[in-house]
Amino acid sequence: MDGTKPAMESTAEDTPEEGQDSKGCSECCLKCLGGVPYASLVATILCFSGVALFCGCGHVALTGTLTMLENHFSRVTSDHATLATVIQICQYIIYGVASFFFVYAILLLGEGFYTTSAIKKELQSDFKTTVCGRCITAFFMFLTYILALVFIAIFCFTAIPVFLFFNMWNTCAAMRSPDANITSPGSVCVDVRQYGLVSLNASPGKACGATLGDICNTSEFYLSYHLYIVALAGAGATVIALVHYLMILAANWAYLKSAVSTHEYQDIKTKDDQDLEAEARSKEGQNSSSYS
Numbered sequence: 001m002d003g004t005k006p007a008m009e010s011t012a013e014d015t016p017e018e019g020q021d022s023k024g025c026s027e028c029c030l031k032c033l034g035g036v037p038y039a040s041l042v043a044t045i046l047c048f049s050g051v052a053l054f055c056g057c058g059h060v061a062l063t064g065t066l067t068m069l070e071n072h073f074s075r076v077t078s079d080h081a082t083l084a085t086v087i088q089i090c091q092y093i094i095y096g097v098a099s100f101f102f103v104y105a106i107l108l109l110g111e112g113f114y115t116t117s118a119i120k121k122e123l124q125s126d127f128k129t130t131v132c133g134r135c136i137t138a139f140f141m142f143l144t145y146i147l148a149l150v151f152i153a154i155f156c157f158t159a160i161p162v163f164l165f166f167n168m169w170n171t172c173a174a175m176r177s178p179d180a181n182i183t184s185p186g187s188v189c190v191d192v193r194q195y196g197l198v199s200l201n202a203s204p205g206k207a208c209g210a211t212l213g214d215i216c217n218t219s220e221f222y223l224s225y226h227l228y229i230v231a232l233a234g235a236g237a238t239v240i241a242l243v244h245y246l247m248i249l250a251a252n253w254a255y256l257k258s259a260v261s262t263h264e265y266q267d268i269k270t271k272d273d274q275d276l277e278a279e280a281r282s283k284e285g286q287n288s289s290s291y292s
Helices: 004-034 038-072 077-123 131-176 209-216 219-291
Strands: 189-191 206-208
Touching: 038 077, 038 131, 038 209, 038 219, 077 131, 077 219, 131 189, 131 209, 131 219, 189 209, 206 209, 209 219
Parallel strands: none
Antiparallel strands: 189 206
């Protein structure tokens, strides 16, 4: 009996400490979750996904397009040398876009954490921000606006190969359809020379009839067509992410500016109240001295 009682007392004493530890852990977790800029986090995930789809699928689709042209439309290297150079430049640009947006999205996410922390301090009456911080937010807003315009142009440019492949896909589907009533399938052709992809004297430069149907069944055509579609969707997702970033940055900048103005007003008001209080005390001191 005597040995059991102290053990029970020690257990009862340990329980509040465990409850305090769990409570402190939950408060810490809630505090950390409250400092996460969820809007910036969603935009960052969307930006990473869109850029990854655009860069990865676009790179492979460009390689497949060049392979298809070399095998079926232009067997002489000099006839499509310009296109090969353009594709190589586009692939290098894709490398740069992927690297740049990886860093830029992280910077915007960090800016979101900074602004969220500033807002929390403002709620705790400990708000401090500098002109440099507000200028950085304004700079990010301006740069994001420019990048959104650039990616809108990239989105439109990516739609061009999708349109060309879609026309070729529809032509092949019409040839295979029994309802098309095509009397001479050999007269149905796709001439890539009219799009400026190869030179006008490229051989053969076009594909007709059964040859065109075989091209549509190749893995290069099928894979490139669908990868261009995915790349177009990735470019669109990136545009949405940049617009989302732009709204977040504009809201943060406006909030920081209004918060600074509010605190300046409060500081001036506090100083005026202190001056009035000091003046009132000096008057009370003069009155008391005169009465005495």
